[in-house]
Amino acid sequence: MTDMPLLTDEHRIFRDQLRRFVENEVRPHGDTWEADGQIPREVLRRMGELGFLGIRYPETYGGAEMDTVATVIFAEELGRSGYGGFAITALVHTDMASPHLANAGTPDQLARYMPDIIAGRKITAVAVTEPDAGSDVSGIKTRAQLDGNHWVLNGRKLYITNGVLGDLYFVAARTDMAQKSSRGTTIFIVEKGTPGFTVARPLDKSGWRSSDTAELIFEDVRIPADQVLGQIDGGFYAIMQNFQNERIVLGAQAMGEALRALEITLDYVKDRKAFGATLWDKQAIRQRLSQRWAEVAAARALIYQTALAMDAGNDCVREVSAIKALCGDLVNKVMYDCQQFHGGFGYMSGTEIERMVRDARVQAIGGGATEVMLEEIAKRL
Incomplete structure (x- = not known):
């Protein structure tokens, strides 16, 4: 696919480094991680050593101080690995959990935690979702009550990525029940x-199987007052703010997955013979793949353009919501066609396309369901 003209030499060097890492240190081991249900901690520490876990964080703590375009490159290349569970393990740490600390942490909190987060020595998770609160964050019921110099936390969180093996959790709780959430x-x-804080159980998923996901329980967990992150009673707005970063990242990951699926499918149909010719010789197949390629190219252009706009300080809620809605659905359309053109082989467990189909399904659900994103767009039209 044609290179994005907005990329700098620094961006291209970064992308090439990521591609080498994925090719040499992810793909050879991905199937093992899928079977184990987790990414080895040494892999995440290696990513920290290479500078992948602090792309936009200050050099003071070991970060690279790059831009949102670099984050998009990171997400896209992890998506192109073909292992969605590996990609989301890293992306939750870098772009969905730790930004809460980066955006709202006190100098002491930043100094205490950020170096280890960027180095991959401490892995982070964000605990917002509950049994009755997913895309509707206002529905959370976990409570925290002030008791002297501590807050006492009680509640339950569900579907938490990095929940089993994480070290540091950013937990949303109601602190004033008299107010709207x-x-x-x-x-x-x-x-x-x-x-009082326990992992109730790891959760078994149809996709993202190398990503550990958990239910978390908080029973009279005493949190020192200096562990409040940001403003008391201001957490809802912090969550909404970080959704913009999370959603553009998920869109980029999804398009990386789509690119990989098209790549392996093109190789397959140009080699596979049926009825005296390759599948690529069938007009219906090559036109469908061409159409999907065009749609992915257009979606990527929107992602990169929006990343530039975000770096320029623009309000991009409408555009980011469009990215999440568009890419979450598009990656599933791409996967459907690519698996279809693999025939029976593509339905066999252990094939790359079968795994990628399973991994892609959640892209239209997690981080803001497509229907919710379309409503966010509608509010701004």
């Missing part, structure tokens, strides 16, 4: 091993 929610920093 948009004015009475606070985020807390909770360390693994805090008394």
